Amino acid sequence: MYFGIISFTLMLLGVSYFFVRYGRYISRFEVFTLRHMRVRFNRITRQVHIQQPSYCGGNLTLRWEDIICDVADGGKPVAGEEDIGGMGFPNVLAWHPYRTGLPFGVVVAIGKKMMSQQNLLDEWELQ
DSSP states (O other): OHHHHHHHHHHHHHHHHHIIIIIHHHHOOGGGGGGGOEEEEETTTTEEEEEOOGGGTOOEEEEGGGEEOTTTTTTOOOTTOTTTTTTTOOEEEEEOHHHHOOSSOEEEEESSOOSSHHHHHHHSOOO
């Protein structure tokens, strides 16, 4: 019985050591750090600065003109979605690789949950 308790304790300590030493990098996925992201908009240079931890890609600076947004196309609601479009979702900004030249796409959700397509239009800055 004592041998079992001692071996189980040593095994637990060994697994704990390897998790603290190596496993924490696996468990720090970007999904768990989205609350640490900050999005800054510079109206003068028309750039968007996405500040995120270094293990999630670090800081990014993207052009405002490269944003793909649901309501950016003329500021009109999508046909058939005047009442339900955007219901329960935050304002989502996306940058596709063909516009940015990066090897990956960037998606950022900002703001509160929208209750209608009109709320999305109100949040979007039209030119």
